[in-house]
Amino acid sequence: MATIRLAINQKSYAVDVDPQTALLTVLREYLDLTGSKYGCGEGQCGACTVLIDGKAQRSCVTRVGSVGQKQVTTIEGLAHGAQLHAVQQAFLDAGALQCGYCTSGMIMSAVALLKQNPSPSESQIVDFMDGNICRCGTYPRIVNAIQKAAKAGSGSAPAKGAGR
Amino acid sequence: MSGKPHAELPLEPERYELRAAAPYRFDLGRRDFFKFLGAGLVVVSVLKPALAAQESGGGRQRRGDSLPNDIGAWLHIGENGKITVYTGKVEIGQDIRTSLSQAVSEELHVSMDNIEMVMGDTRLTPFDMGTFGSRTTPTMNLQLRKVASAARDILVGLAASQWKTNPRQLIAVDGKVKDTAGNRSIEYASLLNGQQLTQALSAEDPLIPAADWKVAGRSVQKIDGVDFVTGRHRYPSDQKLPDMLYGKVVRPSAFEATLLSVDTQKAEQMGVTVVHDGNFIGVAAPTSQLAIAAAKAVHAEWKAEPQTSNRELFDYLRKNTVEGQDVTGDGDRYEAGSVDAAMKSADHRLQQTYTVQYIAHVPLEPRAAVAKWDDDQLTVWTGTQRPFGVRGQLAEAFHIPEDQVRVLMPDMGSGYGGKHTGETAIEAARLARSAKRPVKVVWTREEEFTWAYFRPAGVIDVMSGARSDGTITAWEFHNYNSGSAGIRTYYEIPNQRIIFHAVKSPLRQGSYRALAATANHFARESHMDELAQAVKQDPLEFRLKNLKDERLRAVFEAAARQFGWGRSKSAGQGFGMGGGYEKLGNVATFAEVHVDRTSGEVKVLRVVSAFECGAIVNPDGVRNQVEGSNVQGLGGALFEAIQFENGKILNGRLSQYRVPRFSDLPAIETVLVDRKDIPSVGAGECPMIGLAPAIANAIFDATGTRLRALPLAPDGLKSR
Numbered sequence: 001m002a003t004i005r006l007a008i009n010q011k012s013y014a015v016d017v018d019p020q021t022a023l024l025t026v027l028r029e030y031l032d033l034t035g036s037k038y039g040c041g042e043g044q045c046g047a048c049t050v051l052i053d054g055k056a057q058r059s060c061v062t063r064v065g066s067v068g069q070k071q072v073t074t075i076e077g078l079a080h081g082a083q084l085h086a087v088q089q090a091f092l093d094a095g096a097l098q099c100g101y102c103t104s105g106m107i108m109s110a111v112a113l114l115k116q117n118p119s120p121s122e123s124q125i126v127d128f129m130d131g132n133i134c135r136c137g138t139y140p141r142i143v144n145a146i147q148k149a150a151k152a153g154s155g156s157a158p159a160k161g162a163g164r
Numbered sequence: 165m166s167g168k169p170h171a172e173l174p175l176e177p178e179r180y181e182l183r184a185a186a187p188y189r190f191d192l193g194r195r196d197f198f199k200f201l202g203a204g205l206v207v208v209s210v211l212k213p214a215l216a217a218q219e220s221g222g223g224r225q226r227r228g229d230s231l232p233n234d235i236g237a238w239l240h241i242g243e244n245g246k247i248t249v250y251t252g253k254v255e256i257g258q259d260i261r262t263s264l265s266q267a268v269s270e271e272l273h274v275s276m277d278n279i280e281m282v283m284g285d286t287r288l289t290p291f292d293m294g295t296f297g298s299r300t301t302p303t304m305n306l307q308l309r310k311v312a313s314a315a316r317d318i319l320v321g322l323a324a325s326q327w328k329t330n331p332r333q334l335i336a337v338d339g340k341v342k343d344t345a346g347n348r349s350i351e352y353a354s355l356l357n358g359q360q361l362t363q364a365l366s367a368e369d370p371l372i373p374a375a376d377w378k379v380a381g382r383s384v385q386k387i388d389g390v391d392f393v394t395g396r397h398r399y400p401s402d403q404k405l406p407d408m409l410y411g412k413v414v415r416p417s418a419f420e421a422t423l424l425s426v427d428t429q430k431a432e433q434m435g436v437t438v439v440h441d442g443n444f445i446g447v448a449a450p451t452s453q454l455a456i457a458a459a460k461a462v463h464a465e466w467k468a469e470p471q472t473s474n475r476e477l478f479d480y481l482r483k484n485t486v487e488g489q490d491v492t493g494d495g496d497r498y499e500a501g502s503v504d505a506a507m508k509s510a511d512h513r514l515q516q517t518y519t520v521q522y523i524a525h526v527p528l529e530p531r532a533a534v535a536k537w538d539d540d541q542l543t544v545w546t547g548t549q550r551p552f553g554v555r556g557q558l559a560e561a562f563h564i565p566e567d568q569v570r571v572l573m574p575d576m577g578s579g580y581g582g583k584h585t586g587e588t589a590i591e592a593a594r595l596a597r598s599a600k601r602p603v604k605v606v607w608t609r610e611e612e613f614t615w616a617y618f619r620p621a622g623v624i625d626v627m628s629g630a631r632s633d634g635t636i637t638a639w640e641f642h643n644y645n646s647g648s649a650g651i652r653t654y655y656e657i658p659n660q661r662i663i664f665h666a667v668k669s670p671l672r673q674g675s676y677r678a679l680a681a682t683a684n685h686f687a688r689e690s691h692m693d694e695l696a697q698a699v700k701q702d703p704l705e706f707r708l709k710n711l712k713d714e715r716l717r718a719v720f721e722a723a724a725r726q727f728g729w730g731r732s733k734s735a736g737q738g739f740g741m742g743g744g745y746e747k748l749g750n751v752a753t754f755a756e757v758h759v760d761r762t763s764g765e766v767k768v769l770r771v772v773s774a775f776e777c778g779a780i781v782n783p784d785g786v787r788n789q790v791e792g793s794n795v796q797g798l799g800g801a802l803f804e805a806i807q808f809e810n811g812k813i814l815n816g817r818l819s820q821y822r823v824p825r826f827s828d829l830p831a832i833e834t835v836l837v838d839r840k841d842i843p844s845v846g847a848g849e850c851p852m853i854g855l856a857p858a859i860a861n862a863i864f865d866a867t868g869t870r871l872r873a874l875p876l877a878p879d880g881l882k883s884r
Contacts, residue, residue, distance in 0.1 A: 021453055029410075029452060034402035035395020037577070039528045040609045044818035047528055075395035088393040092385055095784050098792055099257025100392035101528045101577030107393060126826045133818070135528045135578055136257050137795025138788065139829050 004064055008033070009077025019065025024048045026064045027074060035075035035104045039133065046132030049105035049112075050074050056112035058131075075104035078111065087111050087149040094145035098136035106132050110146045119150050176297075178647030181584045181617055181674035204242040206362045207315045209307040236307045237290055239268065239315055245339065245353030247272065247279045249308060252292025253300050254284035254549060255575040256583075258789065258848045260300045262387040263380075263782045267305045270372060270379040271312035273336040274352070276387060284551040284573035294550035296581055296675060298747035298846025305781065305844060313372070314365045322355040374779035374840040381840075383784035400547035400576050401532035405602040408534065409437070410452040411595040412459040413605070414445035415615065418468035418811030419671070430461040437599040438462070448595040448603045472670045473809035478519050478623045481644045485665045496648040501659035506638035510629025512698045517625050518687035520646055520874040521805035522618040522671055524816075526823055529577020530612035535592035536602035542569045546589040547576035554586030561590045562597075580796070581675035582616055613816030618806055619676030620669060622646020624687040634699045636710050641688070645669060647680025650746050650853060653688060655710040671808060677793075678849040681746040682800060682856060686874055689742035689857030693864065703741060703861065704729055715776055715839075716745055719752040722835050723774035727754035736761060738866025742857030748845035749777040750837075753794065753854030755830075757862040764882035768798060768830040768859055775851050776837035778844045783836060786847045790834045793852035798824045801856035803878040822878075 006013045015030050027033040039047035043058035050059045051073040078085040087110050097103045113128045240248045255261040261281050269276045316336045323341035324331035333345045342349040391397040428438045436449040436458040449455040472480045533546035548554045551571040559566040588605045596603040622645045629638035639657040645667035696706035743752030756770040775790050803822045807814040815821045864870050
């Protein structure tokens with residue numbers, strides 16, 4: 001056991017936990033940030049994807065002790081109040097979900113992609129997103145959503161008129 | 165017509181998991197029920213007797229004060245104007261929370277924002293057998309439209325008597341009743357004004373024809389989509405209660421293993437709750453890491469008998485039929501004319517065998533449950549397509565009446581037919597009973613791959629005869645184990661023998677999206693291409709020559725047009741089709757593949773599906789389902805197969821079991837055939853059935869190699 005300090009969604013947290021514990025477990029069970037999902041526990045499905053210093057990482061295979069003071073962003077930290085992030089809005093507009101269980105991880109991966117490549121080609125989207133699984137098969141819609149968000153100039157700016 | 169034997173949707177024999185527990189049910193008394201609802205208007209939908217027996221799973225007689233079991237749904241309009249709809253159906257990604265809201269909004273003339281759907285809560289909603297079989301749209305959508313339409317009429321009647329005017333001059337619009345003659349209007353809520361009104365509805369109320377729909381029939385975004393893109397929605401595995409513990413079950417060494425001995429001492433010293441009850445061993449701890457460690461510290465010895473493997477699977481299935489002993493509709497058998505004579509006199513005869521492997525549903529959210537006991541009252545939040553079925557399983561497992569069990573089903577992370585049973589609910593409840601605290605159990609991916617149930621494997625023998633002009637004269641079809649859904653042919657063939665042979669399955673098996681229709685269509689539609697080849701006809705022409713059903717012809721023709729059937733092709737390129745009728749819908753799917761002759765790599769480049777499900781309620785929702793069916797169907801068609809040996813799963817992880825990913829994605833085009841003159845039916849299953857044969861036929865077209873086993877090309881066509 002150790003006290004681990006974390007910077008998540010621009011807040012500081014201190015958690016008493018074994019540093020070997022998966023970041024995903026800490027997010028979900030200790031901090032009640034349940035937007036990041038468990039899907040496989042071996043970094044194969046991407047449902048647990050979070051940003052660590054802006055890069056997409058699988059939190060189920062990331063040890064919490066290795067995170068240090070790097071900035072962690074989860075799906076809960078993406079919108080600004082009622083203002084959705086452009087990628088979140090694009091997923092809604094493109095109808096890019098069915099059950100939605102993969103959606104958090106898909107959106108976080110897409111945000112990371114657009115950060116490093118603001119106007120990706122379709123094949124660049126496919127390459128980057130290939131580690132994220134959607135069992136409902138909404139891949140074509142997700143590609144479409146990412147293209148929409150890219151067009152909207154996603155960056156980190158929230159979308160206009162977001163929310164329901 | 166001969167090819168469409170079922171007017172209603174019967175329960176297929178291969179839903180093995182449904183017979184796992186005896187259903188039994190007690191409902192809230194009528195008086196209690198209305199107390200809970202408070203003032204306002206309640207409209208209750210009463211089912212026709214045949215439907216009631218089917219949907220309640222037994223047509224049991226009721227006594228005294230309780231609600232009749234023929235109630236399908238109800239709707240409440242509160243004094244505050246809030247509309248609440250109660251249905252036992254559940255939301256698992258098929259987006260019925262949206263499409264059912266559309267139906268109510270349409271008939272009641274209220275905004276969708278004012279409607280709340282209460283779904284799959286065994287205390288609050290009417291009994292429902294389960295959300296499967298594409299039943300929601302043909303049954304629940306219709307019932308809700310009827311209750312909403314009746315509610316509207318009652319509200320208009322209330323306004324008429326309040327204003328002492330003729331109801332014919334009143335209309336309902338935007339949550340109000342308006343007087344077309346005078347200049348007055350009144351909100352629904354104001355009409356209710358502290359009264360409690362109830363109306364049971366059995367009459368066939370006239371509904372708004374699909375051609376006049378304003379809300380239904382249009383694409384609507386997922387109604388609570390914002391909760392999903394922000395991570396706010398709480399799935400079953402996200403549920404949390406105060407003082408909750410995390411549970412972990414100690415698994416047997418193999419299927420059917422019996423426990424010889426167990427030593428739990430070490431685990432008990434870790435300060436956790438350890439439960440050993442019969443073959444069940446589990447622990448509950450304040451953190452999931454401690455639960456995992458404690459479960460590992462349990463030393464258990466198991467004994468398992470030698471079991472078959474998938475190397476000898478198909479031989480095993482043929483040899484282990486249980487005809488005559490099985491309650492499952494063994495001998496789902498159909499005979500017409502004289503197959504043997506017709507076969508003898510045919511110009512062309514063909515006999516082939518097709519196989520399908522066990523595959524896993526792999527819902528991205530594994531099974532999960534949180535259970536808590538309040539004295540002898542059990543409450544469980546769990547991901548299931550059958551909350552009432554799980555209630556029955558819990559009551560049976562704990563020897564308590566069903567009215568002491570409440571099951572709630574938060575919208576879950578998909579099911580595809582794979583979550584009809586209550587394993588985690590029972591496990592969490594058993595641990596919670598000993599721990600005297602709430603317990604959560606979430607299966608790991610490996611547990612989900614191993615201890616859930618699979619889509620049945622199967623062997624299908626097809627024998628056929630045709631005249632040289634391309635008329636099919638004889639058709640014999642034997643399905644071993646995979647199931648009878650979609651087993652009957654829709655082609656016009658005078659002499660037929662079609663038999664489903666039930667088998668003692670080596671693995672636990674059950675429902676999977678579209679059931680055996682995928683296997684049966686794969687065999688039938690592959691065989692149709694082989695027959696077309698034998699009589700030297702174009703596969704489309706050959707199908708249409710033997711097909712009378714207009715709806716099915718229409719989708720084949722629509723898909724062929726969109727696909728550009730008949731184009732010339734380049735080296736390595738191949739085109740194929742498959743289609744059929746299932747769950748009251750019609751689909752035809754055309755595929756374009758490319759096979760690299762050096763590497764053997766098979767790539768599906770383009771898929772075109774034409775789909776018809778009657779009057780379409782939510783076009784974008786239907787497109788989403790058709791696309792999703794084709795994407796998910798790629799896995800079973802090309803590479804998914806469970807490897808097993810001696811009671812163990814050998815590839816039960818996502819790093820070992822390949823599911824479709826972005827890079828597998830073909831260009832997908834969907835043609836929706838909207839038949840406003842035909843009642844709406846479901847769209848979640850039927851669209852899946854055309855893809856596998858379309859790909860197999862396209863691979864043949866590209867290479868001349870006929871593949872008759874699903875998955876078709878787990879490692880490409882290297883060895884060929």
